[in-house]
Every structure is written in structure tokens, then in C-alpha cells.
Amino acid sequence: MSNANSIDSQTAAKGRAAGLEGKFLTFSLANEEYGIGILKVREIIGMMPIRTVPQTPSFVKGVINLRGKVIPVVDLRLKFGMMEIDYTERTSIIVVDVQSAEGTFVHIGIVVDYVSEVANIKADEVEPTPTFGNNLNTEYILGMAKLGNSVKILLDIDRILAVEDLAGFNLGF
Numbered sequence: 412m413s414n415a416n417s418i419d420s421q422t423a424a425k426g427r428a429a430g431l432e433g434k435f436l437t438f439s440l441a442n443e444e445y446g447i448g449i450l451k452v453r454e455i456i457g458m459m460p461i462r463t464v465p466q467t468p469s470f471v472k473g474v475i476n477l478r479g480k481v482i483p484v485v486d487l488r489l490k491f492g493m494m495e496i497d498y499t500e501r502t503s504i505i506v507v508d509v510q511s512a513e514g515t516f517v518h519i520g521i522v523v524d525y526v527s528e529v530a531n532i533k534a535d536e537v538e539p540t541p542t543f544g545n546n547l548n549t550e551y552i553l554g555m556a557k558l559g560n561s562v563k564i565l566l567d568i569d570r571i572l573a574v575e576d577l578a579g580f581n582l583g584f
């Protein structure tokens with residue numbers, strides 16, 4: 412990537428971070444705190460039986476039947492390349508609305524270690540995503556929220572769970 416492209420992506424990241432303000436649902440994965448915009452969250456449920464679907468990537472745990480609706484479930488730890496752990500009583504599924512390229516919305520469940528809180532984040536508390544080098548894709552990170560002594564990584568759930576990437580696995584899309 413050229414220096415001009417790097418500067419353009421840094422400017423875009425600053426613009427995205429400056430525009431972030433509002434309520435975020437925060438959760439933990441591997442002792443790190445993350446947040447997604449509260450408007451993307453449909454509901455939070457405890458772990459329930461997940462039916463596996465053959466020939467799906469390892470991060471796709473399967474599907475659940477939530478009040479008669481089939482919802483695909485993705486383990487966010489595995490999607491991020493983290494170590495798989497056994498689920499506990501605190502493990503939760505966050506059902507989110509993910510927007511497809513066509514503009515339609517799909518419900519997808521994401522498995523997280525535990526849900527923390529809803530945080531009200533102000534624009535001046537958000538820093539742009541740091542540069543980690545040319546080979547690391549951080550396009551799914553909206554910014555870094557500084558809350559007290561902690562940093563919460565704000566995620567663009569639409570980019571992480573691109574419906575187009577999952578559509579070929581017959582998960583009910």
C-alpha cells in the first residue's frame with residue numbers, strides 16, 4: 412500500500428471515529444472489551460442449544476430456533492481467530508441486525524464471553540483505529556473508546572458479519 416493510500420485510510424478512520432457517539436452494548440471476548448451500536452442489537456439471550464450446519468466455517472456454530480425464527484449463530488472468538496473456550500453460565504448470544512449489500516437486514520446471533528453494560532460514549536472519547544501496518548485489516552473497527560481507565564474497541568458489525576460471506580452456507584438467508 413502506498414503512503415497516499417495509508418494517509419487516505421487514516422483520514423477516513425479519523426472521520427469515522429469523530430462521528431461516533433451514542434449508546435454501545437459492551438461485551439467481553441478473551442479479557443478484551445468490545446462495543447457495538449445499541450441500534451444494531453435486537454436482543455440478548457443466554458446460551459441455548461445450537462444445531463450445527465454441515466460444511467460451514469468453524470466460526471459458524473450453527474443455527475438456533477428463537478421463537479419460531481431460525482437465526483444463524485457465529486462465535487465471535489473464532490471469527491477473530493481467538494482460542495475456543497467452553498461456554499459458561501455468563502456466555503451470551505447477542506442477536507444483531509446485519510445489513511446486506513442490498514440494504515436488507517438479517518438477524519444473526521453472535522456468541523460472546525459475557526455482556527458488560529450499555530455505555531453512553533461521547534465523540535471526544537473516541538480515537539481513530541491505530542495503524543498496525545499494511546498487512547492487518549482493521550476496517551471492521553470503528554474506533555477506540557476511552558472510558559475511564561479502559562479502552563473499548565468499537566466494532567462495525569456489518570463488516571464483521573458480511574451477509575454475503577455467509578449466504579453460501581444455507582443458513583436461512
